Amino acid sequence: MLERERDMEMEEESGKVSIYKAARSIKRRENSLYNALRSIYDDSIFVGEISELWPQLPLVANLRCGLWYRPRFHATCYFKSTDGHSNNCSFNTSRLNLHLALLAATKGGCMIVDSTRRGKRFPDSMSRTIPIWTCVLNRAIRDFKNDWDCSLNLPLWIPQTEKASIENRLDEWTQRLKDSGADIASIAACLRKPLRPLWISHKTVIWLNEVPHHDSWDFTPIILISASASASASASSSSGVSVSQQHRTTSEFSWNYIPGAGDDEESWARGLTPVLFWNHVYDIINAGPHLCNHMVADIVEKSRVNRAYRGENAPQITLKPTTSPSLSHQEPLCLSTNTADISGTHHELRITWLGSTNVALASSQIAADAVDIDCVLNCDRDSISVSLPSTEAYLHLPILGSKFDRFSLLNNLPSAVRFAKLNLSQGKRLLVCCHNGEDISVCVCLAILMSLFDEKGSYDDGKSFSVTRVTKWDMRRRLVYVCKFATNARPSRGNLRQVFNFLIGGNGVQPPPIDE
Known part of the structure; x- marks a missing residue:
């Protein structure tokens, strides 16, 4: 790494450094560990504020990125953005998340946390994957309920042509769900109102004195919280390189905000997990950019040693070089x-x-x-x-x-x-x-x-x-x-x-x- 930086300096001095290499160098500096963790911490404050608006509803993390944005979650779910890519949507029976439907039915709704780096307010998992999931489930539940709303609810930014394309496949996906052997009857027995997604981001306007109680809606709300701050503040440099970070300054440190910093943790976390992060969050944030890497390495190594002492599997953490329910004895499986x-x-x-x-x-x-x-x-x-x-x-x-x-x-x-x-x-x-x-x-x-x-x-x-x-x-x-x-x-x-x-x-x- 030091040799690479020296080469960059030599090229800069000779005036031969390319725009591509300069952009990569800037990106490496901006995507530092401290920038990622500080961005996650700031976004978690927003998530906490929204969760307090409906404290009765369980907070659910969409694996894996969503797990970084709060110290505690009631449950997890797994909706992939690849199932909701524009004009290539699908309904995947390998990720039915039926436990989430049961949780929402029991609690009267739920809130799902995720984020995105792709210059959007919401990840595709929230824009399309989850709305399709709620619609298909509602259509399957209609066999057990009378007067059940099965309409497709998509966010306003989805084009009508794409919405029509999705609606044309709903019958196929509903039949696929029924044929999968999923226990729809149990969900139908618990669910009092149809499932329906709602979207909340940093740009959403909420009148605090007019926040409705979740029981007042005529549907079971699946509130989708995008932790990422809007990328509208992103700019482009004169060289045409996209700059998605926002420069921020505190009384002690200067740092760059990274939207959706919790994504792709293998590339930046250096062995840190959401658990370790939240157990040491204030020490890490207060350490600042210059001490963050050392502190995280120390936390990760101490955790590894403690696991080894307890007889758990605790392999040595290695980093790639930077180049580019309770136990039951009735049913034993x-x-x-x-x-x-x-x-x-x-x-x-x-x-x-x-x-x-x-x-x-x-x-x-x-x-x-x-x-x-x-x-x-x-x-x-x-x-x-x-x-x-x-x-x-x-x-x-x-x-x-x-x-x-x-x-x-x-x-x-x-x-x-x-x-x-x-x-x-x-x-x-x-x-x-x-x-x-x-x-x-x-x-x-x-x-x-x-x-x-x-x-x-x-x-x-x-x-x-x-x-x-x-x-x-x-x-x-x-x-x-x-x-x-x-x-x-x-x-x-x-x-x-x-x-x-x-x-x-x-x-x-x-x-x-x-x-x-």
Whole structure:
């Protein structure tokens, strides 16, 4: 990094520095760690003010970016902007977020927090993905309700031509939801009013003495809070380079505001998580730009050492060089995650039981402490220390995600299913774990369920699997079943492709994605 800066200085002195390199140099300085964290902190104040307008409504973070903007959330959801890109919208049964609909039904509505860097007031997840989701759910619920409003509510900035295009596909998406096997009846039984999105940004005018109570509306509000300040203040330099940051100054420090700073945390956070940030927020903010990097590195390392002392998985943090519900014993298939710290004080280690099988999913951090488990299938890259009756009760398959290896999961699934069959046929309780309990372990569990269980969740040693050819719809239905209980499940498209390829006996030729 120092050598690169020296080269830049030499080029500047010689007058040969290009506009591109100058722009990249400016961008690196402006997108500093302190600028990102200070921007998040300032935006969180706005989110807190809006949440106080309707304190009865639960605050929900849209993973992953939304998690940065408040110290505590009631729940999380997962709506992707890619499902709502202009003129390329879709309804994805892999991300149904039915738990959010149930939460809104129980509490009379909810507020979802997200942000965007793309020069917009709202991310596409809020402009299109969530409005489509509410409309499709309402249309499916209409089968159980009379006089139910199913109109498509989009923000005013969506062109009428695009709205008409979306409306033309609503019947198709509604039928896809019904065919997925989702439990719409349970939502219909709880929901008193149709779901409807409302949009709030920094530019929204709200008369504080006229804020309506959420029960006064004739719909169940899904209030979409965009944490990002408007990008209208963005300017363009004389060289044509877009400058999206806004220069801000306090009595002590000068810094640049970054809209949607919480996005793409791997590129800037240096191992810091939303939990650690909010546990040390005032120390970090008061440290200023010059001490921020050192303080964050110290916080991250101390957290790693503390986890190691507790026997948790705590790998050394490495940075890329800068170049460009409670435990239940009635239904024993469970999934446990620790990525969303909803309490704001420590990682939430939930265990959610799926059906009546003897398979459990978990993050590798809690696998060592799991109780009532007879065998462990570890899909994390690192081995873990577990207390088991015998060495044969533990299998380590270091599986890489599809971004790093397109066939790692596919190549390891035969061994995973054989290990599961060997133990499940003896009535043993199997724990499947991965780094975060959200992706790879979910996909391995999906392959086990498809291969060894019937649609009702009963173990049949693969008999139903052997007489039917698996289709994309079979995969969708079973994934919906898993996600009904594992609300934090976020299997990637690449990993789902590998599961499908395994189930159809593929030899490495990638089939179409199952969510299309």
